[in-house]
Amino acid sequence: MAAKPKRYSIFSLARNALSYHQGWQRAWRDPDPKSDYEVVIVGGGGHGLATAYYLARECGIRDVAVVEKGWLGGGNTGRNTTIVRSNYLWNESAGLYEHAMKLWEGMSSDLNYNVMFSQRGLLHLAHSVHDMQEIGRRGNAIYLNGIDSEFVTPEQVREMVPFINLDCRYPIHGALLQRRGGTARHDAVAWGYARAADNLGVDIIQNCEVTGFQIEDNTIRGVETTRGRIGAGKVGCVVAGHCSVLAEMAGFRLPVESFPLQALVSEPVKPIIDCVVMSGAIHAYISQSDKGELVIGAGSDAYVSYSQHGGFDTIEHTVGPIVELYPIFSRLKMLRQWGGVVDVTVDRSPLISKTPVNNLFFNCGWGTGGFKATPGSGHVFAHSIKNGNMHPIAEPFSINRFNAGALIDEGAAAAVAH
């Protein structure tokens, strides 16, 4: 194993500055796959890397590989608009997303990596009487689950976002505010978990695509990859938009469809908006990155596609309302636009589950909104893999809920909004 990575600190920064930043170590090794691991995690996005980290850190399982077909975070993790919140309606969701929120609050120091988690506050706008009823119901449910949530008036919205147009085609009747909500740096989350997991002995193997599963007696024995066969006692599959493709390799189907989801950023401007504003009704949300770009997200394109790009009509549906709500942005240039492939379930809640194959676990179905859950998802998935039984927080998110009818319908809280 390589030399123990040095901790990042103000002193290491100063020391490396003196040597013109030539002395930094690489953040994780680049090993060849071994022939066998106790656990193989398929997918090197935030959720897969977090799973590997918590396996090594909390479950005493360090004989772990993460196999990623491209580069770390190159899937939805590195494409997402980084909104973090835990204001979901149902108790099951509150348990899961708030578990994640608490882990976010300590993540940078836990990982010794600055994930730039910024609890800048998140406004969810209500544009109609019905929207007000929805946030009324959800806000009270959230509050009863012990999660922060406040109702704010249009005037209070204007205090937070002085240039917002309250009385436009999408009039603002009020909003739900989660002050602990905010944003984080997406790449840093993947890299921070990768570095910390590698540090504990996890092998992170990039450019290694899983092309099949080795299954004997309905039990997983390993994965076939573009870099050869890798044996495994247990396999956790965390591949987001490609979950159905891997499920097919293992011989079953999932209650999931994969859609394009797009986002765009503007040219950088001086600080103008210091919170996140979202609106489920008009499929548009906005925040500002530390670089100054406005980060704008859309609703998903409404057809199955793995193309990683959607239609311009969806972008138009997004920037139209943005300009209505914030006329000041009408002459901003957009710099970049891209798409991811999001794995959407009918009830807009994830799958964290055993599968019909023994010792093969899936964690997917996060759809348009799983970044916020990254630490919590990895944490409960690691414990579930270790124990062979689902962690109590993960239990309700079993694939079987679609047969039993016990859906966790977060359509209103999660369908468009992230």
Place this chain on the structure above:
Amino acid sequence: MFLIKCPWCGYRDQTEFSAQGEAHIVRPEDPYQLDEEQWGDYLFFRKNPKGIHHERWVHSHGCRRWFNVIRDTATDHIHATYRPDEPIPELSSEETSKPA
């Protein structure tokens, strides 16, 4: 974004249409005979393939008729469209290996 050939109206912009999911899912003859697993499977579980996909579209802002599309979901290339009463067109191997 792409053009879709409505079997009745011809080529139109995709924004005139709406996608309605996997095609050729047949409603069970007698739902009461199904167990939970079969019923859940019928309602919620989908192929969601990366590659050739048979799906239903409706020409919402045109003739408002339903039809089927064979589309490659990796590239969004449309191989064929056909009416509900037509058999599923056979794709030649040349057709399915066509780039987008």
